[in-house]
Amino acid sequence: MDSPQPYSPYPVERPTSGAAIASLVLGIISLVTCALTAIPAVICGHIGLSAIKQGQFEGRGMAIAGLVMGYLTIAFWTVLLLLVIAGIGMSVPIFSEIQKKMTEMTEQTPDQTAVEIQLKAIGASCRKFAEDHQGRFPATLEELVPDYIGDRSELLGPDHEPFEYMAAELSDAPSKIVAATRPVPGKRRVVLRRDGSTEIEKTELK
Numbered sequence: 001m002d003s004p005q006p007y008s009p010y011p012v013e014r015p016t017s018g019a020a021i022a023s024l025v026l027g028i029i030s031l032v033t034c035a036l037t038a039i040p041a042v043i044c045g046h047i048g049l050s051a052i053k054q055g056q057f058e059g060r061g062m063a064i065a066g067l068v069m070g071y072l073t074i075a076f077w078t079v080l081l082l083l084v085i086a087g088i089g090m091s092v093p094i095f096s097e098i099q100k101k102m103t104e105m106t107e108q109t110p111d112q113t114a115v116e117i118q119l120k121a122i123g124a125s126c127r128k129f130a131e132d133h134q135g136r137f138p139a140t141l142e143e144l145v146p147d148y149i150g151d152r153s154e155l156l157g158p159d160h161e162p163f164e165y166m167a168a169e170l171s172d173a174p175s176k177i178v179a180a181t182r183p184v185p186g187k188r189r190v191v192l193r194r195d196g197s198t199e200i201e202k203t204e205l206k
Contacts, residue, residue, distance in 0.1 A: 013058075014055070014056065014057055014058050015057055015058065016057060016058045016059040016062070017048040017051050017052055017056075017057035017058065017059040017062075017063065018048075019044045019045070019047040019048035019051065019063070020044070020045070020048030020049075020052065020057070020059030020060070020062040020063035020066065021048075021059065021062055022040075022041075022044040022048075022066075023041050023042075023044035023045035023047075023048055023062065023063050023065075023066025023067060023070070024041075024062040024063070024065050024066040024069075025041075025066075026038075026040050026041035026044060026066060026070070027041040027045070027065065027066035027067070027068070027069030027070045027073070028069060029041075030069060030070055030073040031069065031073060034077065035073045035074055035076075035077040037070075038069075038070040038071075038073040038074045038077075039070070039074065040070075041066045041067070041069060041070035041073075042066075042067055042070040042071060042074070044063075044066060045063045045064070045066040045067035045070060046067070048062070048063035048066075049063045049064070049067075112188075112190055112200060115157060115158060115181060115190045116190055116198040116200075118154065118157070119163070119179055119180075119190060119191075119192040119198050120192070120196060120198055121149075121154070122141065122144070122149070122154070122155070122163070122179060122192065123178065123179070123192050123193075123196040123198075124196060125144045125148040125149050126138060126144070126148075126168075126178060127170070127196065128148055129143070129144060129148050130169065130170045131170075135169050135170040135171060136167075136169055137167050137168045137169060137170075137178065138167065139167050140165065140167075141155045141162075141163065141165050141179070142155070157181045157182065158181060161181075161182050163179045163180065163181060163182075163192075164179060164180045164181070164182055165178065165179045166178055166179070168194050170194075172194050173194065174193060174194055174195035174197075175193050175194070175195070176193060176194040177191045177192070177193055177194075178192050178193060178194050179191070179192040180192065188200045188201050189201050
C-alpha cells in the first residue's frame with residue numbers, strides 16, 4: 001500500500017504565468033506603439049491561458065486583460081487603415097480635378113491675363129454703345145472710337161494684331177462670342193462673350 005501523503009494546512013501556491021504577464025505588458029504597450037506589440041500580446045495571452053487551465057500557473061486575469069487589449073488594438077488599427085484607404089479612394093477624383101484646374105491656371109500666361117482685361121474693357125464699351133443704339137453692338141470695333149474707347153491701340157491684341165470681332169445685340173445669348181484673339185496653331189485663344197465674360201478656350205487649335 002502507498003503511504004498517505006502528508007497533509008498541509010496551507011494551499012500550494014502556484015507561480016504566475018510568465019506568458020500571462022508578458023501578454024498584459026505587451027497589450028498595454030500596444031496602445032501606444034500602433035499595434036506593433038498587439039499580435040505578440042494575443043499569442044502570449046493564449047499560451048498563458050492554456051498553461052493556467054492545466055493548473056500549472058496563476059494569472060488568468062492578466063492573460064485575459066492582455067488578450068482584450070491586443071484584440072482591441074488590432075481591431076482599431078484595422079478599421080483606421082480601411083478608413084484611410086477609403087478616404088484616399090474618394091480623394092483621387094477630387095485631387096485630379098484640382099490638379100486639372102491648377103494646370104489650366106498655370107497655362108494662363110501674364111499676356112493672356114492682360115488680354116482678358118483688355119477684352120473686358122472692349123465688352124463694356126460695346127454694351128454701352130448698344131444702350132445708346134437700341135441694343136445694337138457696333139458693326140466694327142472702330143465705331144467705338146473715340147466716344148467709347150479713346151485710342152485705336154486699345155483695339156489691338158497680341159503682336160498688335162486686331163481682335164476678331166463678331167457684331168451682336170443685347171438680346172443675343174450671353175455666351176455668344178463677340179471678340180477673340182486671332183487663332184494661332186498650337187495655342188489657346190482668349191474670347192469675349194456677349195455678357196462681358198472672358199475665358200481661354202479649353203480646346204487647343206491644331
